[in-house]
Each structure stands twice: as structure tokens, then as C-alpha cells.
Amino acid sequence: MQNRHANSHSSPDLPRFASAQPPSVMSSFNCIGCGYNFTGLTIGGICPECGRPIEESIAALRRQETCGAATASMVLGIVSLTACALCGPVALVYYYKARKQLATGHYSRGSHGMAKAGLIMGIISTAITGVMGGLFLVGGL
Numbered sequence: 001m002q003n004r005h006a007n008s009h010s011s012p013d014l015p016r017f018a019s020a021q022p023p024s025v026m027s028s029f030n031c032i033g034c035g036y037n038f039t040g041l042t043i044g045g046i047c048p049e050c051g052r053p054i055e056e057s058i059a060a061l062r063r064q065e066t067c068g069a070a071t072a073s074m075v076l077g078i079v080s081l082t083a084c085a086l087c088g089p090v091a092l093v094y095y096y097k098a099r100k101q102l103a104t105g106h107y108s109r110g111s112h113g114m115a116k117a118g119l120i121m122g123i124i125s126t127a128i129t130g131v132m133g134g135l136f137l138v139g140g141l
């Protein structure tokens with residue numbers, strides 16, 4: 001099983017913005033109010049159909065984004081319980097990374113659930129590793 005890392009998350013459905021001023025919507029994305037297609041419009045403007053700020057639709061899109069660190073935390077948590085216990089502490093590291101990112105409020109609810117799952121599985125596998133390691137040491141004495 002391949003681990004997915006935090007920087008590998010991509011959101012092909014999010015609009016890409018030109019860096020030149022003024023920024024404009026480069027890919028197809030629609031108004032959250034009326035579904036009007038914003039392609040080619042300037043960011044910071046309002047929807048020509050219903051008058052909602054374009055920023056509002058962008059913010060709504062961002063909130064649906066999956067947090068890469070949260071995904072990594074959950075995947076590492078699963079790996080730590082099924083294949084390699086050493087991934088447990090790494091899952092915890094990714095959980096703390098994810099928690100910081102999730103605090104911005106830009107990510108989907110699913111991301112919060114995945115981060116929590118990574119935390120729980122990471123703690124369990126780390127605890128098991130600790131107990132096993134402790135027994136090993138005691139047994140070895």
C-alpha cells in the first residue's frame with residue numbers, strides 16, 4: 001500500500017486563477033446562488049445574474065476541498081494497524097498538521113473525520129507498539 005503524503009493532494013475541480021492582475025476565473029465554476037458560469041469573470045466582482053459576490057462561491061468551493069494531511073493521517077493510521085506499526089507516530093504527526101489546516105475552516109467535513117480516524121488509529125498502534133516494546137524489553141531482561 002502506498003502512503004499518500006500531504007503535498008500530493010490536488011483538487012482538479014477547483015478554479016485556477018491567473019496570477020496577473022486582475023485575476024480572473026480560469027476554469028469552469030458556477031455561482032452558488034444561481035449556477036451562473038463565472039468563467040472569464042474577474043475575481044472580486046459579483047454574479048451578473050443574482051448579485052452574489054464571486055468570492056462567496058470561491059469560499060464555498062474551498063470548504064469542499066479535502067485536506068491532504070487529514071487523508072495522509074487516516075491512511076497512515078490504517079497502515080499502522082494493518083501493516084507497519086511504525087506508521088502510528090507518523091499518523092499522529094499528520095493529524096497535528098491536519099488540525100492546523102482544518103482550523104482555517106477551508107476544508108470539507110469529511111476531512112475532519114479522516115483526521116480524527118488517523119488520530120485514533122495512530123494512538124492505538126502507538127500504544128500497542130509501546131506495550132509490545134515494553135514486554136519485549138521485560139522479557140529480554
Ligand SMILES: [Zn+2]
Nearest residue numbers: 031034047050
Ligand atoms: Zn448567481
